Amino acid sequence: MRQVEAVIIRVQQGEQESFAFIVDAFQQPVYRYCCRMLGNRQDAEDAVQDVLVKAYQSIRGYKPTVSFSAWLYRIAGNHCLNLLRRRRMQGHFLRVFRPDTAAAAGPEQTLEERLYSPALEAALGRLSLEERNLLVLRVFEEQTFLEISAILNITPNALHKRMERIKRKVRETMQAEEGISWNGQESAMSTKI
Amino acid sequence: MERAGIGNEYQDIRDAAVREEQLSVIEVTDRVMARVRGTEQKRSPRGIRFAGKTAAFTGMLVMLLLITVTAYAASEYIQIRNKAGEVKVQHRAENPNPGAAAPYYEYLWKLMDFAKPGELIAYFNRGEKLPEGAEPALQFTSKELRLTDYPAFLGEMNKLKTPVLPKEAGGYEFKYGTIHPGSPLAAERDGNPLYRQTLDELLAEAKQDTGRNLFMKAIPWTEAASIGGKYTREGAVIEIGATLLHGGNVQVMLRPEVAAEKLEVEGREIVYNHANKPEVRPDISYHYLNWYSEQQDAYYIVTTYGDRKLTKEQLLDLAGELIRGGL
Incomplete structure (x- = not known):
């Protein structure tokens, strides 16, 4: 360096x-x-x-x-x-409302x-942008709290606490998402257009 | 950017992402250096640029603040109507409690993995919880088509009879265009046997395959839902987006930090949106324009970002140029 x-x-x-x-x-x-x-x-x-x-x-x-x-x-x-x-x-x-339906169709x-598994993608979607930044720096960029402190101007102690919360939030969402069953009941037979 | 090992504490999260080596290697040195050289030539000393303008600038700021406060009070009620008096654009305050993410999100990735760019996908999800009283139905989603070649983009716009976004806008050059396929309206779904046949196919597939819940198929489409263009000049970017309403209307959810005011450019009502409220969000500042074109039944958004942002006046000039050009 x-x-x-x-x-x-x-x-x-x-x-x-x-x-x-x-x-x-x-x-x-x-x-x-x-x-x-x-x-x-x-x-x-x-x-x-x-x-x-x-x-x-x-x-x-x-x-x-x-x-x-x-x-x-x-x-x-x-x-x-x-x-x-x-x-x-x-x-x-x-939100765009087309004349025949009340269904919202925002940009996809x-x-x-x-870049992420569906479960992690869902978990990231539930984080604030600032939380996402901290998670990327810590988990993927493998920065120490001291280094992140220099980047974000937040004390290492506060970062540590925030990261604990983020980690818990991400894992809870990931577990919930991974628990989604794609093998639901045979409820399709009454389906109509 | 050296790495400092942090052990296995986050291994499960890391395992849920593509590995570093799966990210492509890029080489942008020449492009960055070309911009660096251009930046240097255009740089002007800041002190001189603002000298003598302080008083006028402060006066303008006071005026702007007054306008913003007044405009914000009414911004959630902004409406744009067509000649028949129907409301086409309605501003509303953002719902502070939007609720849980829609179940749609949870399997969107499967649909997106399946779809090729520019495809409309019809799908049926056996496992989806529906609102009370709603009947399950064939659903649709689409994958954006992104074209970096302007003649190809122009060809698609002409073929789809959408508004034509320009090759150049305000001196910014075309970088790429996007097209989102549109879903069929209810009348089309009822009248065109393609959709009944598609649902029957997917239901038959679902009956055969009890091991999954999501069944999907790419189907033909003829109308775009929206188009967009990204334009760049060195590191500065503008984006123009057009949402094609097909007889519908638009609700704009205003974030608390955004103030909106209605102006007029080239005889067209323009909404100037300005997010700059340190008391609400001290960390952000951006602005953008919207307007509705009755002739095209399209709702436009123009944004500016990057190395340099257009000023309000420049944004409005650009809107004038685009409207004169047919948007």
Whole structure:
């Protein structure tokens, strides 16, 4: 990481092309994180570019009081949360009533490229976006509470408590979802259009 | 971004996700660096940009705050009517207690695994709990078709007789377009034997196969439910979405942090939605436009995000451009 810090100083001093080293070094982990957050590979590939460009635009303000990766996770986290809020805003708050039916038909959730099991997907859907971020950082990015504390500006103690709650919530939902039987009763025979 | 082992504490959750090595490897260095070089050329010193505008800016802010407060008081009552006086768009306050997730969600993934992009799926779920008094029926869902080639997208829009989203919007270039297949209306379901035959097929399948509850089949479709376009300029993005109402109407659930105001652009009623209420949600700020096109019976949404967002004025200019272009 010393090499990274040295490159950052060069970029801060105006050596724009040195930023390519940062992009090479961090594109894959940022992509992985965005995939977990956004649940969609194509959106994640767009997001990683946006995040790295934002990082470049802000790099003069970076100070090594936190690690560069924590700083980058913070930018990536804010970017993904904004995208997810926009997605929720568009996906969940518009109901179209067609003339013949009262059934709501909002935009479909797209799960073309499933990154999570159905049970975990359902559990993630019940978390707030901030809880999802913490879960991704802790469980999939395997960050320590100290590192997450640097990213989110929340004390490790508080993070630990939150993570316990999130873990319990996720496991309860996963267990409930996994318990769904696909072998229901023969109630189909009276079905009508 | 080094890894710090955290043992097996979360192994069950990790096991329920695709493994890291299953995520594709990407290479975006050239694309990012091209944008970085472009950013550098366009960057202007911030101090100079705002110098001399502070007073005017503060005045504008006060005006905006007044408008927002006034508008929010009435925002949940915003309506857009057609020429016949029918309400086509109705704003309502978001229900703070929406209840449990619909059972639909629980098997959506199976349908999405089964469907190919751009397919309409008819399905029958034997195990679904129905509301009291409701009869089980053939249900429908669809998978988005995403096209990155504009001529191909244009061809699909023309074939489906949808509004035509432009190749370029406000100087932003087309990145991809999306089409969601539409489900048949009740009258079509009653009048077209295809749907009765499909349900009969699925019921016969269900009778044979008692080991599962979900039975599905891809069926032909002719009308889109919605179309959308994503447009980019370097890291800035705008999205245009059109929900095709087919004679229906729209209810817009306003989140508590959103204030809406009705404006007019090119003779069209436009709703400007602005989420910026630090007292409700200090962490977010976004804005977007909606309008209804009576000629197309379509409800539009235009959003802006990314490296740079359009201002309110720029959004309204864009709306003007799109409306003049036929949307």
